[in-house]
Amino acid sequence: EAQVTQNPRYLITVTGKKLTVTCSQNMNHEYMSWYRQDPGLGLRQIYYSMNVEVTDKGDVPEGYKVSRKEKRNFPLILESPSPNQTSLYFCASSLRWTETYNEQFFGPGTRLTVL
Amino acid sequence: QKEVEQDPGPLSVPEGAIVSLNCTYSNSAFQYFMWYRQYSRKGPELLMYTYSSGNKEDGRFTAQVDKSSKYISLFIRDSQPSDSATYLCAGNSGYALNFGKGTSLLVTP
Numbered sequence: 419e420a421q422v423t424q425n426p427r428y429l430i431t432v433t434g435k436k437l438t439v440t441c442s443q444n445m446n447h448e449y450m451s452w453y454r455q456d457p458g459l460g461l462r463q464i465y466y467s468m469n470v471e472v473t474d475k476g477d478v479p480e481g482y483k484v485s486r487k488e489k490r491n492f493p494l495i496l497e498s499p500s501p502n503q504t505s506l507y508f509c510a511s512s513l514r515w516t517e518t519y520n521e522q523f524f525g526p527g528t529r530l531t532v533l
Numbered sequence: 534q535k536e537v538e539q540d541p542g543p544l545s546v547p548e549g550a551i552v553s554l555n556c557t558y559s560n561s562a563f564q565y566f567m568w569y570r571q572y573s574r575k576g577p578e579l580l581m582y583t584y585s586s587g588n589k590e591d592g593r594f595t596a597q598v599d600k601s602s603k604y605i606s607l608f609i610r611d612s613q614p615s616d617s618a619t620y621l622c623a624g625n626s627g628y629a630l631n632f633g634k635g636t637s638l639l640v641t642p
Contacts, residue, residue: 422576451629460535460634461577461621468628476629508576515628517564518584522630524576 420445422525424509430531431499439494439528441509448514450492451476451522452484454505461508467492468515499532506530536560539622539633548642552609556622556633559603563624563631566598568607571619571635580620581607612640 422443431437443450451466453476463476465484473486481503483495492511496503506529510522539556546552554568565584569577581596583589589596597606605622619637623630 449628458541458634460539461632463629466628474628510576517625519565519582520625520630521567521579521582524578526576527574 420523422509422511422523424507424525424528426528427526428529430533432533433500434498437496437499437530439496439507439509439530441492441494441525442490443492443509443511443523444490445511445513445523446489447511447523448489449520449522450486450509450511452482452492452494453508453510454478455508455527456505464494464507499530501532504530504532535633536563536626536631537622537624537633539636541634541636543637543639545639545641546612548612548614548640550612550640552607552612552616552638552640554607554609554620554622554636554638556605557603558605558624558631560624560626560631561603563626565625566596566605567623567630568594568596568605569621569623569632571621573618577621614640614642616640 452464467473467486509525568581570580571577586600593610595608619635621635623632
């Protein structure tokens with residue numbers, strides 16, 4: 419089944435404890451992206467990756483890192499999480515980024531709580 | 534201010550009603566627009582895509598774009614309880630989709 423998977427689905431942690439949320443897609447997609455979704459703010463992009471060689475910041479990159487060492491995986495790293503990073507996180511992928519069409523397939527989401 | 538504005542609702546309608554969901558946008562550079570549907574505790578999934586001004590129909594769903602007024606609409610005919618979800622409009626911006634905050638829709642039997 420073609421899909422984007424994320425792990426863990428739920429995570430409660432404490433301030434300052436490094437964590438990684440994994441994202442993997444099995445559709446051979448070039449483009450991958452991370453979003454956070456907050457009430458009243460909607461979906462906001464954190465980082466994106468055009469392909470294995472190109473990664474760049476989105477709208478809200480502060481406090482996050484990403485890595486794209488292989489095509490299928492795009493982990494999100496929080497080196498020192500803070501309570502304001504409590505959110506619902508989504509990984510998404512699309513075949514490639516074009517100017518005319520980009521259907522992004524979303525993962526199931528990771529609900530993160532930072533105490 | 535977000536580039537895509539959307540009334541969060543909630544919007545509650547009886548089964549069988551015609552639903553109209555709307556967005557406005559400010560970025561003239563948007564070339565195409567999408568509507569995503571998000572069920573509770575799920576990731577968004579693409580519902581409709583339109584590249585230019587005009588209408589696009591798919592079953593009970595019609596997406597409408599008016600670039601002159603920067604207005605995006607989604608119409609749902611014969612709404613069903615299974616249509617209860619949050620609907621997100623989006624336009625392309627740089628290397629990302631710029632989403633509205635989403636409108637929560639409840640269709641009651």
